[in-house]
Amino acid sequence: MGKEQKYPNLFKPLRIGSVVAKNRINFEPTAISCSNADGSVSELDIAVYSEIAKGGYSMINIGGCTPDSKTGRVTVTGVIIDEDNMIPGLARLVNSIHKYDALAIPQIQHPGRQCPMPKDSIMSTNDMVVKLPWSAGHEIVFANAEEKGKEIRAMSTEEILNQIELWSMAAWRCQAAGADAVCLHAAHGYLMSAFLSPYLNRRIDRFGGSFENRMLFTLSIIKEIHNKCGDDFPVIVRYSANEWVPGGIDTEESKKIAVALEQGGAAALDLSQCIQETPGAGFDPMQYQEGWTIYSAEAVKPLVNIPVIISHALRHPEYCESIIAEGKADMIGMCRQALADPYWPVKVQLGKPEKIRKCISCLTGCWQESLMAKKDIACAINPVCGDLNFYNMDKKKSSRAMKVAIVGGGPAGMEAARWATLRGFKPTIFEKSNELGGAILGCCLVPGKEKMKWYADWLRHEIRDLGVEVNMNHEVTLDELKSYEVVLNATGAVSYVPEVHGKKERVASLEEVFACPKSSCEFYPEGSGRTNRKLGEKVIIWGDHYGAADLVAFLGAAGKDVTVVTDKKEFGSTVEVIHMYVLRKRMAQSDAEALESRPYKYPVKVFESSTLSFIDDKEVTIIDSNLNKTVIEADDIVTCYTQSNTALADIFEKVDAAGIPVITIGDAKSPRNLHAAVKEGASFSITLDPDYCVKNPNGALMDNLPMDVKEQLGC
Ligand SMILES: Cc1cc2nc3c(=O)[nH]c(=O)nc-3n(C[C@H](O)[C@H](O)[C@H](O)COP(=O)(O)O)c2cc1C
Numbered sequence: 001m002g003k004e005q006k007y008p009n010l011f012k013p014l015r016i017g018s019v020v021a022k023n024r025i026n027f028e029p030t031a032i033s034c035s036n037a038d039g040s041v042s043e044l045d046i047a048v049y050s051e052i053a054k055g056g057y058s059m060i061n062i063g064g065c066t067p068d069s070k071t072g073r074v075t076v077t078g079v080i081i082d083e084d085n086m087i088p089g090l091a092r093l094v095n096s097i098h099k100y101d102a103l104a105i106p107q108i109q110h111p112g113r114q115c116p117m118p119k120d121s122i123m124s125t126n127d128m129v130v131k132l133p134w135s136a137g138h139e140i141v142f143a144n145a146e147e148k149g150k151e152i153r154a155m156s157t158e159e160i161l162n163q164i165e166l167w168s169m170a171a172w173r174c175q176a177a178g179a180d181a182v183c184l185h186a187a188h189g190y191l192m193s194a195f196l197s198p199y200l201n202r203r204i205d206r207f208g209g210s211f212e213n214r215m216l217f218t219l220s221i222i223k224e225i226h227n228k229c230g231d232d233f234p235v236i237v238r239y240s241a242n243e244w245v246p247g248g249i250d251t252e253e254s255k256k257i258a259v260a261l262e263q264g265g266a267a268a269l270d271l272s273q274c275i276q277e278t279p280g281a282g283f284d285p286m287q288y289q290e291g292w293t294i295y296s297a298e299a300v301k302p303l304v305n306i307p308v309i310i311s312h313a314l315r316h317p318e319y320c321e322s323i324i325a326e327g328k329a330d331m332i333g334m335c336r337q338a339l340a341d342p343y344w345p346v347k348v349q350l351g352k353p354e355k356i357r358k359c360i361s362c363l364t365g366c367w368q369e370s371l372m373a374k375k376d377i378a379c380a381i382n383p384v385c386g387d388l389n390f391y392n393m394d395k396k397k398s399s400r401a402m403k404v405a406i407v408g409g410g411p412a413g414m415e416a417a418r419w420a421t422l423r424g425f426k427p428t429i430f431e432k433s434n435e436l437g438g439a440i441l442g443c444c445l446v447p448g449k450e451k452m453k454w455y456a457d458w459l460r461h462e463i464r465d466l467g468v469e470v471n472m473n474h475e476v477t478l479d480e481l482k483s484y485e486v487v488l489n490a491t492g493a494v495s496y497v498p499e500v501h502g503k504k505e506r507v508a509s510l511e512e513v514f515a516c517p518k519s520s521c522e523f524y525p526e527g528s529g530r531t532n533r534k535l536g537e538k539v540i541i542w543g544d545h546y547g548a549a550d551l552v553a554f555l556g557a558a559g560k561d562v563t564v565v566t567d568k569k570e571f572g573s574t575v576e577v578i579h580m581y582v583l584r585k586r587m588a589q590s591d592a593e594a595l596e597s598r599p600y601k602y603p604v605k606v607f608e609s610s611t612l613s614f615i616d617d618k619e620v621t622i623i624d625s626n627l628n629k630t631v632i633e634a635d636d637i638v639t640c641y642t643q644s645n646t647a648l649a650d651i652f653e654k655v656d657a658a659g660i661p662v663i664t665i666g667d668a669k670s671p672r673n674l675h676a677a678v679k680e681g682a683s684f685s686i687t688l689d690p691d692y693c694v695k696n697p698n699g700a701l702m703d704n705l706p707m708d709v710k711e712q713l714g715c
């Protein structure tokens with residue numbers, strides 16, 4: 001393992017109290033929300049966590065375990081550890097982590113004011129009404145709710161004392177299940193954090209007011225855990241080193257907290273950021289750059305002798321190695337990176353960092369469409385994450401190199417080609433442009449979305465390394481497709497101009513504006529030869545969804561005077577909520593916490609529930625749902641309305657009629673997002689049965705047909 005020396009510090013062991021982590025890479029607490037409805041550990045919990053342990057993370061935090069399901073379950077399917085009958089399941093999970101020599105560390109978390117269950121009589125440190133539209137995804141939020149907030153009530157002293165007992169009993173159960181340590185969740189505005197925070201804690205009793213009083217809840221719990229589990233049972237505390245609200249915890253306060261926690265018996269400190277009022281800093285959408293939180297570890301580490309763990313947006317091995325080498329922190333932590341690629345540590349150790357599928361911080365799979373939607377964990381770019389159909393893939397190897405035509409070289413097509421090749425099929429990609437990547441490529445132009453290109457490049461390298469046959473600059477023909485056994489329509493979506501009176505020809509397409517000239521790209525060192533359409537000063541963005549949001553970010557940063565016209569009630573309602581939070585701040589010429597982008601020259605104006613009714617040479621008429629009209633000047637109008645690409649519909653129909661199944665996926669089925677494209681591409685290829693490739697009456701491919709049914713259907 002000569003290559004290991006490139007990152008020697010990352011692979012040094014680290015003592016945390018009485019236990020030793022085998023390396024410096026921590027899987028941060030993550031509420032994967034996959035347990036059974038009764039809170040017991042599920043098969044999926046074991047699959048997700050044990051794979052991350054297998055990949056070489058030395059500490060596996062089991063996120064979101066509630067000590068008291070009666071007053072606060074963290075997510076609707078989070079782990080519950082408030083009864084002894086949860087110990088056997090937890091022990092199975094711990095064992096599955098120990099199998100790969102990682103430490104198993106449940107994170108004890110009470111959601112307090114950010115609680116999904118129960119829905120009322122929600123406890124916190126005080127009675128403040130919480131109005132958090134993005135609220136941690138655990139809130140009960142109805143689509144049509146104007147007020148996405150809820151009332152909370154201050155805990156009585158009796159309830160606080162009861163919680164101290166419940167948290168310490170939960171830790172005892174973790175120890176009984178074989179866990180190596182526990183982590184206390186004292187960050188992000190949840191219950192323990194609400195005690196620490198001078199902004200959230202408005203109590204006037206022993207548990208509020210002075211610094212000592214605000215620390216009392218956490219320190220009492222550490223003390224009681226040690227009473228029940230022994231002084232050598234390590235307790236790690238994760239807290240927000242900066243809450244980014246006036247009057248909240250800042251760096252100076254976080255230093256005091258660190259010292260107090262060490263004195264109170266904490267075995268390590270895991271520094272995070274934010275409360276739910278400042279979600280940008282807590283969940284790091286794409287705009288947050290790697291390394292932005294290191295300042296907090298640098299501030300705290302010199303003051304304590306216990307290990308300091310730092311996380312948030314860490315992705316590159318060289319950078320992570322430098323954090324440890326330069327003594328800025330003792331351990332680095334990853335949450336989403338481990339979901340996007342559980343094998344980050346072993347790929348780094350074996351000197352294959354280019355094989356890492358870097359998390360692009362999109363928050364669509366793991367947040368918007370998982371926790372926010374009350375579903376199991378998922379990842380937009382890793383279809384395996386949270387899906388039992390994908391684990392144990394090696395059992396799905398095919399005995400036959402089935403010929404698969406994949407029309408369209410975007411993410412859906414490439415992901416399908418990747419899995420098809422891995423299964424032993426023979427896929428060919430037909431791409432009519434001169435580049436693989438599809439809709440992702442336009443993102444290179446959008447400030448803050450450069451990470452999308454990481455994924456495009458990763459896919460392109462995988463396609464190259466797997467030796468997938470690619471026909472670029474090629475419009476596929478009927479005759480060509482007829483030589484395949486199955487055809488995948490992954491041709492994506494295209495923009496269109498809705499009906500409008502006047503000069504429709506003035507409307508530019510999203511694709512023209514986002515045609516990336518690629519002046520400095522590995523795939524086009526001398527440029528792609530493309531030019532993107534230049535726009536005048538005043539631009540109307542007509543439409544919604546990701547394309548429109550990206551265009552706002554691109555044109556706003558370029559100093560254009562932008563007006564959005566959307567027929568939706570709320571602009572960006574289908575875009576990931578924390579990205580929209582950052583974008584809205586920028587539209588108002590400010591920025592989200594901890595970011596410092598150059599303010600847009602003009603505020604972005606938005607007409608909701610509206611559309612264009614008339615386009616003149618210079619002026620455009622906007623009409624709202626009450627038929628009110630507004631006339632504004634516009635140099636250019638760009639449509640962001642998209643529909644599935646039907647350019648090859650005739651050919652596909654004929655192929656299907658010839659008995660070769662055509663399956664449509666991704667945006668070609670209906671315009672959605674990267675998550676849908678990747679999942680459907682991968683699912684297509686794992687569903688393919690080389691013995692029997694037939695669609696059912698619903699048009700879906702069948703898989704896992706029983707032997708007798710195959711026989712009956714004439715296979
Ligand atoms: C789906 C999801 C669930 C999370 N659950 C928890 C949790 O239970 N406890 C916690 O301390 N942080 C939680 N976080 C925050 C992460 O641990 C981490 O701080 C954040 O995602 C930024 O780091 P990353 O870039 O490595 O993901 C969660 C984040 C995500 C995206």
Ligand code: SF4
Nearest residue numbers: 359362363365379380
């Ligand atoms: S869904 Fe996006 S942010 Fe979440 S883990 Fe996957 S790539 Fe990262």
